[in-house]
Amino acid sequence: MSTLENNNDVTGSGVSSSIKSEIKSLLKFFYINEVPSYGNNFFFTIGVYLLELFGILAITGIIMLIFGPYWWDLTTIGTFIRSIHLWAAEAFVTLMFLHFFVQLSTSAYKQKKLVWMIGVVLLLLVLLEYAFGIGLEGGFVSQWNDKAGADLWNGLGFGYWINPLNNGALLGWHVAIVPILLIFLIFTHFMLVKNKGLNKPYRKEIPYTMVPADHRSMYKRMVYILVIVLAFSILLRAPYIPPLTIQSVAQSNPNVMAVTLLSELNQSSHTATYLDTIDPYTFNTSYVYVVSPYSIYVNSSYNAKNYIAEYLSESPNERNISFAEANSFFSKNWSMQDASKSSNPLIVSIAELVKMAQAGTYQEILQSEETSGLNYTYVVRFLSDTRELQSTASSYGLRTQQWGMLKAGGMWWQVGSYWMAPYNYMEIITSGLPWWNDLENGIVATVALLLLLLLPYLPYLRDIPDKLKLYKIFWNKYTIPEMKKIKRKK
Numbered sequence: 001m002s003t004l005e006n007n008n009d010v011t012g013s014g015v016s017s018s019i020k021s022e023i024k025s026l027l028k029f030f031y032i033n034e035v036p037s038y039g040n041n042f043f044f045t046i047g048v049y050l051l052e053l054f055g056i057l058a059i060t061g062i063i064m065l066i067f068g069p070y071w072w073d074l075t076t077i078g079t080f081i082r083s084i085h086l087w088a089a090e091a092f093v094t095l096m097f098l099h100f101f102v103q104l105s106t107s108a109y110k111q112k113k114l115v116w117m118i119g120v121v122l123l124l125l126v127l128l129e130y131a132f133g134i135g136l137e138g139g140f141v142s143q144w145n146d147k148a149g150a151d152l153w154n155g156l157g158f159g160y161w162i163n164p165l166n167n168g169a170l171l172g173w174h175v176a177i178v179p180i181l182l183i184f185l186i187f188t189h190f191m192l193v194k195n196k197g198l199n200k201p202y203r204k205e206i207p208y209t210m211v212p213a214d215h216r217s218m219y220k221r222m223v224y225i226l227v228i229v230l231a232f233s234i235l236l237r238a239p240y241i242p243p244l245t246i247q248s249v250a251q252s253n254p255n256v257m258a259v260t261l262l263s264e265l266n267q268s269s270h271t272a273t274y275l276d277t278i279d280p281y282t283f284n285t286s287y288v289y290v291v292s293p294y295s296i297y298v299n300s301s302y303n304a305k306n307y308i309a310e311y312l313s314e315s316p317n318e319r320n321i322s323f324a325e326a327n328s329f330f331s332k333n334w335s336m337q338d339a340s341k342s343s344n345p346l347i348v349s350i351a352e353l354v355k356m357a358q359a360g361t362y363q364e365i366l367q368s369e370e371t372s373g374l375n376y377t378y379v380v381r382f383l384s385d386t387r388e389l390q391s392t393a394s395s396y397g398l399r400t401q402q403w404g405m406l407k408a409g410g411m412w413w414q415v416g417s418y419w420m421a422p423y424n425y426m427e428i429i430t431s432g433l434p435w436w437n438d439l440e441n442g443i444v445a446t447v448a449l450l451l452l453l454l455l456p457y458l459p460y461l462r463d464i465p466d467k468l469k470l471y472k473i474f475w476n477k478y479t480i481p482e483m484k485k486i487k488r489k490k
Helices: 003-029 046-067 069-074 076-105 113-135 140-156 167-196 215-235 246-252 254-265 285-300 307-312 316-330 336-340 345-359 361-369 377-386 388-395 418-430 438-453 461-467 481-489
Strands: 034-036 210-212
Touching: 046 069, 046 076, 046 167, 046 215, 069 076, 076 113, 076 215, 113 140, 113 167, 113 438, 140 377, 140 388, 140 438, 246 254, 246 345, 246 361, 246 377, 254 285, 254 316, 254 345, 254 377, 285 307, 285 345, 285 361, 285 377, 307 316, 307 345, 316 345, 336 345, 345 361, 361 377, 377 388, 418 438
Parallel strands: none
Antiparallel strands: 034 210
């Protein structure tokens, strides 16, 4: 081998060694080197595993974003990557709640108020990120979650700015806005902890000493967590239920399709009468669901007669008679042939819209009416008005009232956002109260969040964990070596 080749080998080896050294130095910069003797216990190192899961979510999320919904829903490798993404998200939220409970039980908020408050905001953002992610999956669960999510945001008064039915905007929230906020707050949260160290026991009877941080054990646990996520992803693939379509509703139950169109026309449907803290659905259902699609049909058909225009030109009394006759006609068994022979222009036009829906063109027209092809507000709201959305959800066991979904699919093991159970049951309990709606539920949720956020400053409330002696769950002879020694001496 020549001298030049030897020099090249040495140079290449040196560059590689230099890069490794710089990476190690960078990692060591973020190390917490000294901790209380209980600090190497799993419960007090959860933050590290949250960072690991955040990285897994970022990598799988980018891959999914590159290949798109068809790939992640319907291909084998895509479903596997989506499964990793889902189970990493489940693990992330679960560990975050556990981390939150550890800090609450040990009254950590008394020592580091800002760290606690940032943590509460992070918890809220993580829950939002999870919900937005489910809404982007692309199947029926997304439709159900997005519609329920829209009701929640409307109840809170933010429906104008956050509409989960608009997947274009939802994508921006999920892959840009919320992640940027998360990265900034996670970094700030971590650096505050790194600079001040882990919380020390505030009770004198709890002994401890400062010991070196066991990074090797933490790395081993990170491997275990990765293996668990991969195992769940292989054995329990992420659920996918095909989305409900207006075409399937029209084909299976044309009566429901026709009657819903009539309710949109006379603006008696749920969407047309929807009012919350604001009115998020200000579009005219008569125009969007009947007049506009029928006009497009007429303009695209050779020598077609505009029966809707004929109906609308009738006197108010004549329209009432025509509408009552059409409602009676479509509420019973009917055929396209009988409808086409009717002298009632409304019967003819509604039947033709049903026929369009059965062919699949009606939903395409609704999509084209939106400013974005990713906005499914018109489609999902119509499906909700037919009540087929709700009955399909029930058939899969998705029987929640609003946003608090307890399942992410039809199988028993697809638990989903179980952490929303309290909110979900509150909605179920209050659903029969005429004076209680989404606004009141939203207020309760907001007040609960504010109480958690301001807990370090609230007398009496901030002492509850200590009075209940919750600290004993995590500060005991199994987590603190010194306590085990004292126990043996006794």
